[in-house]
Amino acid sequence: MTDGIKPFSFDTPGSMLVEWGGAKRMGELLSAWFPERNLLIVTDKFLHENGLLDPAVASLKAHGFTVTVFDDVVADPPEAVLMSCVERAKAAGADVVMGLGGGSSMDIAKLVAVMLVSEQPLSELYGIGKVEGKRTPLVQVPTTAGTGSEVTNITILTTGETTKMGIVSHQLYADRVLLDAELTVGLPPVQTAATGIDAMVHAIEAFTGQHKKNMMSDVFAKEALRLMTANLITACQDGSNRAAREAMLLGANLAGQAFSNSPVGAVHALAYPLGGHYHLPHGLTNALMLGPVLRYNMTAAAPLYAELADVVVGPSDEGTQAKSANFVNFMQDLMDRSGAPLKLRDVNVPEADLPMLAKDAMLQTRLLVNNPVEVTEKDALALYREAY
Numbered sequence: 047m048t049d050g051i052k053p054f055s056f057d058t059p060g061s062m063l064v065e066w067g068g069a070k071r072m073g074e075l076l077s078a079w080f081p082e083r084n085l086l087i088v089t090d091k092f093l094h095e096n097g098l099l100d101p102a103v104a105s106l107k108a109h110g111f112t113v114t115v116f117d118d119v120v121a122d123p124p125e126a127v128l129m130s131c132v133e134r135a136k137a138a139g140a141d142v143v144m145g146l147g148g149g150s151s152m153d154i155a156k157l158v159a160v161m162l163v164s165e166q167p168l169s170e171l172y173g174i175g176k177v178e179g180k181r182t183p184l185v186q187v188p189t190t191a192g193t194g195s196e197v198t199n200i201t202i203l204t205t206g207e208t209t210k211m212g213i214v215s216h217q218l219y220a221d222r223v224l225l226d227a228e229l230t231v232g233l234p235p236v237q238t239a240a241t242g243i244d245a246m247v248h249a250i251e252a253f254t255g256q257h258k259k260n261m262m263s264d265v266f267a268k269e270a271l272r273l274m275t276a277n278l279i280t281a282c283q284d285g286s287n288r289a290a291r292e293a294m295l296l297g298a299n300l301a302g303q304a305f306s307n308s309p310v311g312a313v314h315a316l317a318y319p320l321g322g323h324y325h326l327p328h329g330l331t332n333a334l335m336l337g338p339v340l341r342y343n344m345t346a347a348a349p350l351y352a353e354l355a356d357v358v359v360g361p362s363d364e365g366t367q368a369k370s371a372n373f374v375n376f377m378q379d380l381m382d383r384s385g386a387p388l389k390l391r392d393v394n395v396p397e398a399d400l401p402m403l404a405k406d407a408m409l410q411t412r413l414l415v416n417n418p419v420e421v422t423e424k425d426a427l428a429l430y431r432e433a434y
Contacts, residue, residue: 054260073109149193192241194302244329273297311417
């Protein structure tokens with residue numbers, strides 16, 4: 047007699063629409079979704095100045111929406127950007143918030159939706175489950191296939207010169223998500239590669255997590271990895287390929303749902319200091335650390351890597367260790383072919399800084415506890431050296 051299914055919970059946004067070109071009828075969609083008509087769009091200057099928002103804004107205005115655009119979001123956004131956005135939203139009388147862009151824009155949108163109606167100071171929100179009460183209606187529209195932020199309940203802010211902190215709360219899940227892969231068509235090859243690898247890391251770490259891995263997160267992680275490994279190179283080489291772009295965006299979304307319920311581990315823990323100190327894109331820092339951490343984790347994660355090998359390489363009769371090695375080699379080869387930088391020295395990280403990075407990585411206890419193998423400061427330094 048078996049013990050049955052181990053109890054677990056699985057949370058995700060209220061509703062998702064997958065539609066090529068859906069942003070062009072944003073006004074029609076939001077009219078059906080919400081009674082509110084005073085919309086704040088949270089985005090970045092590049093997307094705004096290059097016209098990516100224009101079709102959505104035109105549709106919204108045609109359907110009676112007042113639209114305010116906040117485009118000061120930057121990568122690894124500091125607290126000051128959030129507070130500036132909250133002030134802008136309040137001044138505009140915004141009653142519905144939309145994140146339209148990459149992970150940073152969507153992360154800021156989550157907290158703006160909370161802080162528009164909350165009396166809690168930002169300092170009280172850091173940590174897990176600290177947000178109280180409700181928030182303003184929230185819509186998320188990703189323009190990269192990477193972070194999965196549209197379906198997570200996590201926001202990461204830069205809180206000091208180089209440090210980051212997270213806010214994790216059920217209120218950060220969006221009410222509605224639109225996946226319009228047409229918005230990702232202009233993404234350059236290197237950014238396509240870095241964000242795609244970021245999403246693959248989400249899937250792998252969710253599947254190998256120590257504590258909250260469950261049957262549903264496993265299903266989402268496997269399908270995410272299948273979609274993305276099969277389409278990453280095509281998306282990088284032919285950015286207008288609709289099938290590849292749609293597969294990458296859906297894969298990143300599924301990976302986001304997986305890691306929102308089964309959190310990530312050492313790859314992210316070692317990637318965060320790289321982003322904090324050198325302002326490297328998050329997806330790129332994950333890509334740089336993935337190979338070393340995969341090899342390091344093989345001692346404990348080999349059976350799980352063997353399962354993932356069946357998904358990305360194909361079923362075989364080889365033993366667990368051989369299949370596990372096949373998976374790690376497959377992922378390394380995929381990263382090599384993607385065109386993303388391969389080593390820390392390629393992105394000008396000083397070798398003398400590696401001990402400092404290892405020390406900083408130890409601060410990411412929220413993530414390290416999920417890793418299948420313990421990572422000490424000495425181990426972290428060895429992993430950075432391997433990545434160098």
